Amino acid sequence: MELRQLSYFVAVAEECHFTRAAKRLHVAQSGLSASVRSLERELGADLFVRNTRQVRLTPAGAALLTEARRTLAASTACVDAVAAVQGLVRGSLSIGTLQCLHVVHLPSVLSTFVSTYPALDIEFRTGGSGELTGMVAQGKMDVAFVARPAVPPEDVVVTPLASEPMVLACAPTHPLASAARVPLAALTGERFVDFAPDWGPRDLVDTVVGDRHVALEVTDVHSLLDMVACGLGIALVPRSFSVKTDRVRFVGLADRVPRWETVTVTAAPPSAGAIALVADVRRAAGLTSG
Incomplete structure (x- = not known):
């Protein structure tokens, strides 16, 4: 059983039509039909009731549909996980911070981080909390270590880092x-x-x-x-x-x-590089184990 077969099967099940499913997948109808028939032979069961007016799932097809969707979703998650790691290794990471981030010595954290991911292109700047938070919200920066914004922009994640009087x-x-x-x-x-x-x-x-x-x-x-x-x-x-x-x-x-609160601000969802750096900063600050 191949992922391609499951993908073809799900498309036909959702479209209730072989021609529409083939157009949706940008494949020849003959190839799609042959793939579905091959899947049926492999499973030893008819998956669709076919006639001139409609295509509908058999009980066996209905049972397969849930598992086929789950399998395809898991396959996509695997691809995404690898892509995330590749992005971390070969991508870029834009970082912003307050001038004095007392909770950790950020240059030391970055030194270890850059050694771990030497191909990652790092950009770094200091600035005001409002400016840096706005850059994250606008997609111009991956992560910022700033004072807690009174009203955080939409589409950012604010995570506490430290507080003091x-x-x-x-x-x-x-x-x-x-x-x-x-x-x-x-x-x-x-x-x-x-x-x-x-x-x-x-x-x-x-x-x-x-x-x-x-x-x-x-x-x-x-x-x-x-x-x-x-x-x-x-x-x-x-x-x-x-x-x-x-x-x-x-x-x-x-x-x-x-109290004066320092937080991390990341996009939602955060990039792989931002996730890794925030984890390192929190570890250095004694907020996580490992």
């Missing part, structure tokens, strides 16, 4: 630097240093503080912390930023505020 960053000489915890009300009237709009921390702080004076906008973490250290303003940042400098004081917040 927000803290106040201020110069050591700032009046709030020695506080055990700072209420949000104490930030009223302060001058802020922050990222550009559409960057993850900026969007989150805007929802937490509301109306405030953002005097200096930056697009990288180290510039933000340098300006805070020099007393040019304060900032609300993820707590992991505290490992980047000892020239800034980081103080916990007294009020309950949303």
Whole structure:
């Protein structure tokens, strides 16, 4: 029994007509009919009742139809699995990330990943969470490691990666630097240093503080912390930023505020390369075993 025979049989069963089935499969009717007759001889049963007006399944044909469809589906799944692996080995993978992905050291993960799949063409860029998420949604990027979007676009899959509290960053000489915890009300009237709009921390702080004076906008973490250290303003940042400098004081917040969440964003369905990379990142972050 061959897959081609099963494919011909299913087409005739669905069309209830040999000529239409042959046209659907782009084969000669004589060849299709011969293949079905060969299948019937092999099984020792008539699969169709044929007359001048119609073609319909016999009980044996009806029994075979369910299994034939299942077998053909399994065959397709096998082909798809091999194609996915070939795509991973020889395809391309476009990756986007926040500037500081604290949960893992992404360059180390990528180094191992590239060694495992040396023929995979890797593209990499950093950017704002909104921009990178939009690129995944538009099919311009395979996977992004970003701040959780407030409203995820359609046709993307958002998977949690890490979360942490927000803290106040201020110069050591700032009046709030020695506080055990700072209420949000104490930030009223302060001058802020922050990222550009559409960057993850900026969007989150805007929802937490509301109306405030953002005097200096930056697009990288180290510039933000340098300006805070020099007393040019304060900032609300993820707590992991505290490992980047000892020239800034980081103080916990007294009020309950949303946590800073890092997520992975992939297309739906994700590419084979995206699945493999996300698995490696999660493993490196201690989120999966193996």
